[in-house]
Amino acid sequence: MAENNVDNKPVSGILVPIAIVLGGALIIWAITKMLSSDTGYKRLVEELHSKTFGNRWVAAYELSKYISSSQIPEEDVPWLVDQLTTVYEESPDPRTKNFIVLTLGALDHPGRSVVFNKALNETDEKILFSSVIAIGNLKNSNGIDFQSVIKLLDSDDSGLVQVAILALISHNQVEAKQKMLTLLESSSPAIRYSAASGALAFGELSALPVVKEIFELKASEQLDESQVQALQLNALTALEKSKNLNNEVLNFIESLSQSDLGLVVQTRAKQLLIMLKKP
Numbered sequence: 001m002a003e004n005n006v007d008n009k010p011v012s013g014i015l016v017p018i019a020i021v022l023g024g025a026l027i028i029w030a031i032t033k034m035l036s037s038d039t040g041y042k043r044l045v046e047e048l049h050s051k052t053f054g055n056r057w058v059a060a061y062e063l064s065k066y067i068s069s070s071q072i073p074e075e076d077v078p079w080l081v082d083q084l085t086t087v088y089e090e091s092p093d094p095r096t097k098n099f100i101v102l103t104l105g106a107l108d109h110p111g112r113s114v115v116f117n118k119a120l121n122e123t124d125e126k127i128l129f130s131s132v133i134a135i136g137n138l139k140n141s142n143g144i145d146f147q148s149v150i151k152l153l154d155s156d157d158s159g160l161v162q163v164a165i166l167a168l169i170s171h172n173q174v175e176a177k178q179k180m181l182t183l184l185e186s187s188s189p190a191i192r193y194s195a196a197s198g199a200l201a202f203g204e205l206s207a208l209p210v211v212k213e214i215f216e217l218k219a220s221e222q223l224d225e226s227q228v229q230a231l232q233l234n235a236l237t238a239l240e241k242s243k244n245l246n247n248e249v250l251n252f253i254e255s256l257s258q259s260d261l262g263l264v265v266q267t268r269a270k271q272l273l274i275m276l277k278k279p
Helices: 002-035 040-049 056-069 074-090 094-105 110-119 125-136 146-154 158-170 174-185 189-201 205-214 225-241 247-257 263-276
Strands: none
Touching: 040 056, 040 074, 056 094, 074 094, 074 110, 094 110, 094 125, 110 125, 125 146, 125 158, 146 158, 146 174, 158 174, 158 189, 158 225, 174 189, 174 205, 189 205, 189 225, 205 225, 205 247, 225 247, 225 263, 247 263
16 A cells, blocks of 8 residues: 555656646647737737727737738738728827838728828828828729829928829829929929929820939939939839830830949839830
């Protein structure tokens, strides 16, 4: 009988640590499961809705990163868009709103246009910039208030005007052409050149001389090297969208493909030329 008791003691001593290990493993599994692709974004949405959660913008930021790097089940997208729309409408915090716009920009659902249109009427420049970038990247622009995008061409923010022009070109908003033509008189070189690219994209060949100037630019106090290259690439994007390409424009693009403007611009011009010459 005593022998049996001795045998039981080590068994009991082993069972306790095993239980602890198993318990710890279950806790780790539960946390991992909570943060996995099927529940992680739902947890962040709950934090966005929480009345006691002090830093909602942190949750919005984490959600924007999560959505851009993870695949959301298709059946959950309408629910997520609806939840984010509600949080956007209720939140007074511009940081939270900005990250919600960024998050919606990565979701493919027509319901997101509700938030984008609201964002176009915000005063916060980050929200405005994020909304225009998101709109420019849309495959389907149904429901977007492009009149509000056109109004942004009056902004003093050069960067905002440039992305607005690109968004308007991307979605063929020809009614913006006249406004772009007035911007050819802008004192800002970046706005002037972007407007010329936009006008040319809408078939206004009178803007071609100004567009040609873009490819003669050198880095200066007003425009650094990266800004010059960005203007040149934007101009090539505009030329791709152009509705009125004549031999002069095609010859100009061909000259760019053989220029010494740098490999990035030269390669983009070659790609564009091949695309435009396709039957």
